[in-house]
Amino acid sequence: MAVIGMNHFTVLARDLQETRSFYVDLLGLAEGDRPDLGFPGAWLYAGEAAVLHIVAGRPLPVDPRGVIDHMAFTARDLAGTVSRLQARNRRYDLRRQVGSGIWQLFCFDPNGARVELDFDPEEPAP
Numbered sequence: 001m002a003v004i005g006m007n008h009f010t011v012l013a014r015d016l017q018e019t020r021s022f023y024v025d026l027l028g029l030a031e032g033d034r035p036d037l038g039f040p041g042a043w044l045y046a047g048e049a050a051v052l053h054i055v056a057g058r059p060l061p062v063d064p065r066g067v068i069d070h071m072a073f074t075a076r077d078l079a080g081t082v083s084r085l086q087a088r089n090r091r092y093d094l095r096r097q098v099g100s101g102i103w104q105l106f107c108f109d110p111n112g113a114r115v116e117l118d119f120d121p122e123e124p125a126p
Contacts, residue, residue, distance in 0.1 A: 008043075008051050009071045011113050016040055016056035018110045023052060026084050027073070027117070046073070064112030072116035078103050081117060082126035094126070 013019035020042050023029045029044035029052060040056040051073070075081065085092050085107060092107040101121030108114055 006051075008049075008053050009068075010053040010055055011109065011111060012058055012060050013041075013054050013056045013111055014060060015110060016042065016054060019054050019056075020044075022109050023054070026088065026090070027075075027081070027115070060111060065114060070106070070114035070116050072118060075105075075117040075119050076123075078105070078119040078123040079126040081105065081119075096121075 011019065020031065023044050024031055029046055031042055032045040032050060034041065034043040034050075034053075039058070042054045043050040044052040044054065052071075082092070082094070082105070090107055092105055095104045095106075096102070097104055103119035103121065103123060105117040105119065106114060107117075
């Protein structure tokens with residue numbers, strides 16, 4: 001098999017600062033090194049891995065979700081995440097996966113990309 005893992009997602013941004021704030025301040029990714037690619041953007045990291053690339057200065061498609069339905073991240077601190085979303089008046093949908101008990105929180109970034117956060121089933125309900 002040629003594919004051995006997931007490298008990153010790329011999100012097109014209407015507003016680079018607002019998009020960066022959503023993923024860094026709200027979801028806890030960290031901005032890190034990004035080579036000079038000749039266009040504005042940011043690389044956001046989970047630990048040592050650049051998991052999300054933000055690209056600004058390009059038009060967004062009419063349907064912001066395009067052919068990719070959503071991106072999913074493994075996450076921690078369900079209660080804190082829900083509190084931050086509520087404090088920013090961000091809508092979300094929280095579900096408990098049948099069988100595994102995994103908490104799945106769905107929300108949209110400022111550009112309309114759907115984001116899933118998966119939390120350990122042992123985390124308490126918010």
